Amino acid sequence: xxxxxxxxxxxxxxxxxxxxxxxxxxxxxxxxxxxxxxxxxxxxxxxxxxxxxxxxxxxxxxxxxxxxxxxxxxxxxxxxxxxxxxxxxxxxxxxxxxxxxxxxxxxxxxxxxxxxxxxxxxxxxxxxxxxxxxxxxxxxxxxxxxxxxxxxxxxxxxxxxxxxxxxxxxxxxxxxxxxxxxxxxxxxxxxxxxxxxxxxxxxxxxxxxxxxxxxxxxxxxxxxxxxxxxxxxxxxxxxxxxxxxxxxxxxxxxxxxxxxxxxxxxxxxxxxxxxxxxxxxxxxxxxxxx
Amino acid sequence: xxxxxxxxxxxxxxxxxxxxxxxxxxxxxxxxxxxxxxxxxxxxxxxxxxxxxxxxxxxxxxxxxxxxxxxxxxxxxxxxxxxxxxxxxxxxxxxxxxxxxxxxxxxxxxxxxxxxxxxxxxxxxxxxxxxxxxxxxxxxxxxxxxxxxxxxxxxxxxxxxxxxxxxxxxxxxxxxxxxxxxxxxxxxxxxxxxxxxxxxxxxxxxxxxxxxxxxxxxxxxxxxxxxxxxxxxxxxxxxxxxxxxxxxxxxxxxxxxxxxxxxxxxxxxxxxxxxxxxxxxxxxxxxxxxxxxxxxxxxxxxxxxx
Numbered sequence: 001x002x003x004x005x006x007x008x009x010x011x012x013x014x015x016x017x018x019x020x021x022x023x024x025x026x027x028x029x030x031x032x033x034x035x036x037x038x039x040x041x042x043x044x045x046x047x048x049x050x051x052x053x054x055x056x057x058x059x060x061x062x063x064x065x066x067x068x069x070x071x072x073x074x075x076x077x078x079x080x081x082x083x084x085x086x087x088x089x090x091x092x093x094x095x096x097x098x099x100x101x102x103x104x105x106x107x108x109x110x111x112x113x114x115x116x117x118x119x120x121x122x123x124x125x126x127x128x129x130x131x132x133x134x135x136x137x138x139x140x141x142x143x144x145x146x147x148x149x150x151x152x153x154x155x156x157x158x159x160x161x162x163x164x165x166x167x168x169x170x171x172x173x174x175x176x177x178x179x180x181x182x183x184x185x186x187x188x189x190x191x192x193x194x195x196x197x198x199x200x201x202x203x204x205x206x207x208x209x210x211x212x213x214x215x216x217x218x219x220x221x222x223x224x225x226x227x228x229x230x231x232x233x234x235x236x237x238x239x240x241x242x243x244x245x246x247x248x249x250x251x252x253x254x255x256x257x258x259x260x261x262x263x264x265x266x267x268x269x270x271x272x273x274x275x276x277x278x279x280x281x282x283x284x285x286x287x288x289x290x
Numbered sequence: 291x292x293x294x295x296x297x298x299x300x301x302x303x304x305x306x307x308x309x310x311x312x313x314x315x316x317x318x319x320x321x322x323x324x325x326x327x328x329x330x331x332x333x334x335x336x337x338x339x340x341x342x343x344x345x346x347x348x349x350x351x352x353x354x355x356x357x358x359x360x361x362x363x364x365x366x367x368x369x370x371x372x373x374x375x376x377x378x379x380x381x382x383x384x385x386x387x388x389x390x391x392x393x394x395x396x397x398x399x400x401x402x403x404x405x406x407x408x409x410x411x412x413x414x415x416x417x418x419x420x421x422x423x424x425x426x427x428x429x430x431x432x433x434x435x436x437x438x439x440x441x442x443x444x445x446x447x448x449x450x451x452x453x454x455x456x457x458x459x460x461x462x463x464x465x466x467x468x469x470x471x472x473x474x475x476x477x478x479x480x481x482x483x484x485x486x487x488x489x490x491x492x493x494x495x496x497x498x499x500x501x502x503x504x505x506x507x508x509x510x511x512x513x514x515x516x517x518x519x520x521x522x523x524x525x526x527x528x529x530x531x532x533x534x535x536x537x538x539x540x541x542x543x544x545x546x547x548x549x550x551x552x553x554x555x556x557x558x559x560x561x562x563x564x565x566x567x568x569x570x571x572x573x574x575x576x577x578x579x580x581x582x583x584x585x586x587x588x589x590x591x592x593x594x595x596x
């Protein structure tokens with residue numbers, strides 16, 4: 001169903017550990033195992049949702065995949081090459097192919113740089129041969145593509161709204177024509193209407209450019225909307241992975257069931273009926289007392 | 291590239307048109323800060339006074355009838371007298387105090403500017419590198435700073451003087467080399483908090499090299515604390531220079547500085563008060579104004595901390 005069946009990213013038993021302290025100078029190290037052997041495949045043009053509660057290792061996993069954090073075991077293979085063993089030159093190529101979108105739209109933009117400079121930065125790193133005019137043109141095109149007015153090119157991040165800032169983040173991630181974008185809670189900090197816009201923008205861009213997405217969120221409702229497959233993480237372990245329909249409609253694991261039950265009913269009428277019922281009960285209680 | 295929606299073609303044309311036009315400028319954080327600073331009356335007045343003092347110090351000597359090393363044999367130890375052109379009186383050697391105060395101010399201002407430039411440059415780079423790399427690099431670099439702190443700086447300046455001879459430039463550099471220690475600590479602390487921000491992670495994820503990250507992402511975000519601390523260092527440097535000159539390690543006769551003038555005027559303050567009052571008034575005004583400017587800048591750059 002999705003293009004080429006050879007996975008572009010293959011993760012096997014990936015583990016990440018942190019040393020969180022040591023007893024005395026030579027005592028045993030206290031080790032936190034944040035990710036305990038995660039395996040999955042990601043195909044071209046596919047969206048894999050990663051869900052789980054805060055602190056379950058979602059972000060750590062994504063950082064380890066692109067080697068912002070060292071993995072302590074297992075492997076992550078990008079287009080046939082092990083990311084952990086890449087040299088500086090290959091790593092630079094990887095940074096071009098895999099981009100990230102971050103949680104806090106404002107904090108992920110340097111407050112001292114203009115929107116244009118922020119979007120242009122990956123271009124400066126990966127295509128230093130471009131002239132300044134070419135760069136500006138590409139940045140303006142990319143801004144148009146993510147729904148920002150190119151006239152805003154000289155504005156600073158604090159002059160944008162949260163949704164616009166996240167669009168700048170998306171433009172920065174897209175400018176190098178990456179093959180995979182990791183969205184680390186990319187829409188969690190946005191309010192609901194803006195969230196829908198940004199999610200739809202991501203889906204449209206994915207359809208147009210054929211990129212893969214690794215969509216990390218604690219909100220299973222959003223993930224179900226955007227992802228073809230869902231992986232559920234719980235305390236650093238995969239408890240369930242499968243088609244998003246299947247995972248959300250027929251969860252196998254206890255934790256997945258709880259996660260799905262925690263989603264509020266997205267129907268105001270249902271909520272209103274419940275409120276009416278509560279009011280009626282209160283009135284009845286009041287008349288009885290009088 | 292194929293269009294997302296039908297709008298793409300229109301937008302591309304628009305983008306092309308924009309490439310030839312100038313897009314409107316945004317308000318940078320610095321501009322915002324300057325706007326806030328302009329509303330602070332004390333700071334604006336202080337800036338005006340400091341500028342005036344600097345201007346007078348550099349232009350004034352050309353307008354005075356007497357040079358700073360010129361001896362007027364007929365007027366030795368005389369109080370201010372407008373008839374013969376000694377507006378602030380003369381010292382024990384018959385030199386015009388007004389000319390000497392202006393020359394001293396010049397010297398003190400130059401020391402302050404050069405030394406704070408040296409201390410800011412060294413301190414920012416050193417602190418940012420230590421803070422960004424962290425771990426062992428940080429530990430070693432900051433222990434070096436601790437050791438330097440422990441050394442008495444007088445000793446340091448004396449060693450420099452012995453090695454390179456008496457030279458005002460050396461004095462500036464020597465003071466700057468001492469003042470950077472505190473700057474490095476402040477910058478390191480700030481860097482530790484900035485480097486955890488998401489935009490640093492974003493830069494690393496897109497493949498920026500550590501040096502690029504430090505220069506492009508960390509240093510510009512240090513502007514606030516650095517500018518504030520630098521304005522507050524200037525008075526400190528002027529005082530340090532005065533102290534060194536007082537000990538005879540600073541500027542040499544017949545050149546002078548505010549510190550030297552005050553140290554010469556202090557012992558005779560009862561009989562020749564004009565020798566102390568002139569330079570002291572200038573020094574106090576300068577220091578007060580610089581402190582107000584520093585305060586104003588702090589309020590302007592960190593509006594949250596007010």
